[in-house]
Amino acid sequence: MKILIAPDKFKDSLSAIEVCNALTRGLKKNNPSINVLSCPMADGGDGSLKTLNHYLNLKPQELKVNDPLFNTIKSTYYLSQNTAYIEMSLASGLVLLDEEDRNCMFTSSFGTGELINDAIKKGATNINLYLGGSATNDGGIGIASALGFKFYDVSNNLLSPIGENLILIDRIDMSEVQFNFQELKVKVVTDVNNLLYGKNGAAYIYGAQKGASLIEIESLDKGLINLESKLIEHGFKSIAKIPGAGAAGGAAGGAVAFLKAKLVSGIEEFIEITQLESLIRDSDLVITGEGKLDSQTQKGKVVSGVCNLSKKYNKPIIAVCGDSDMGIYKSLGLKKVYNILDKANSISNSFKKADKYLTDIGKDILNSL
Structure with a gap:
């Protein structure tokens, strides 16, 4: 047998x-x-890279980045030739925060963006981003900010890229973006198919486990609606109805808009690899x-x-x-x-x-x- x-x-x-x-x-x-x-096996959630490394010969890359609350930590991603393998939980994960510090109104995916930035500067043209275990609900504006995007309110104040500020975004500035994402291949591997906002969206389904109260969840959901509106105003692709856009607090949808990423099923990815x-x-x-x-x-x-x-x-x-x-x-x-x-x-x-x-x-x- x-x-x-x-x-x-x-x-x-x-x-x-x-x-x-x-x-x-x-x-x-x-x-x-x-x-x-x-x-x-794995499905794109946290721990995916540990399993992936069982099958592929990946080279670890260590660097200091910002954790979800902008404290400096050591993080790791992996390279194999011109492909980078990045796990969001290793820079922007819930496990990086003490219980009392968990609230996705005030957390950012900025550190994950720093990993992506470093990988591209080291020659990676393929970015495989594994979403799972995030502490954030920032629609990916943290990742985008680390790559040069800037977000301003109606009074032209620069906004910190955290969940609380999604609802305040009025203008998106791309003048300092360092890379042409049309020339890169970004693949977002996820294990959920939630939409960006709404009752089955990022905030309502996952906000509570990331420390948000019901009132804060409602505000975060409105913030994601505002993000979608401002993306369209600035010529970005609509992400509201893409299954999976709500993964990792909307970071999946943000990656589609800002990084021209493609969303793929984590389990299908691992079925093929294994x-x-x-x-x-x-x-x-x-x-x-x-x-x-x-x-x-x-x-x-x-x-x-x-x-x-x-x-x-x-x-x-x-x-x-x-x-x-x-x-x-x-x-x-x-x-x-x-x-x-x-x-x-x-x-x-x-x-x-x-x-x-x-x-x-x-x-x-x-x-x-």
Whole structure:
């Protein structure tokens, strides 16, 4: 029997590679000769570059940039020949801020723009930007500001590129933009398909988890509406109705407008990089997983992508996770779901000892075959 393991990371606990290793140990515990193949996955969210580096020979580039609150930090992106791989969470991520400092009214994606700026100056003509885990809701004006765009209010005051100021934008100045983005290929890899604004937009769906109150969320949403209006006034492409434009607080839409970027599905990108389809076709059993199976799982995430391909080739598929919502496995076509919380005595314990519990689950899966 050939078993394929193709999971996402378990957020705040284990990387996708570590998940693969733990399950493999369990599967091989009582049958060392069993054929197990690991294929760690990602979908464009935070942690994508760690998984990508498992497959590609990427060279790290370290530099000092501004974090979401304009404090200086060390960050990293990766180069491979003329292609830069940049993860937004490494410069503008929620994990970079203490809980009490998280509020996307006052945060900026400026640091991510500094990474892009550095990559272009070092000769990159292809920019692959992975959006996920951002602390921002600035419509990408932070990224744009680091690349020379300037934003002014009606009194001609220069605005700081933060979420709170989106609603104040009256004029966009491009006179100091250093690069011709028509000559560059910018690809934005995302794991969500939210629109820029509205009830399914960046602010209403993700603002609360980034620290904004309901009143602030309403203001941020109006700010994104204003950004769209001013973009059109200044000859930029309309981004309001592009699926995925609301990713990373509207940074995806901003990248389309300012950087002429193309939005791509993260899971589709990783399916191609890993050659997952052929691996599934040649397997007898597929195991996937993520930290939690819930309603978001079906919206462009790793588990849904792996399940869809498994169904295409009529392969039985099992999921492992920290926790799962009741009934979700049926819609995904899963044969069975194994939850770490069924073994752990607390949520805290499930995070701390996830490696051990996944090894135990690996043994359970083998015993059930």
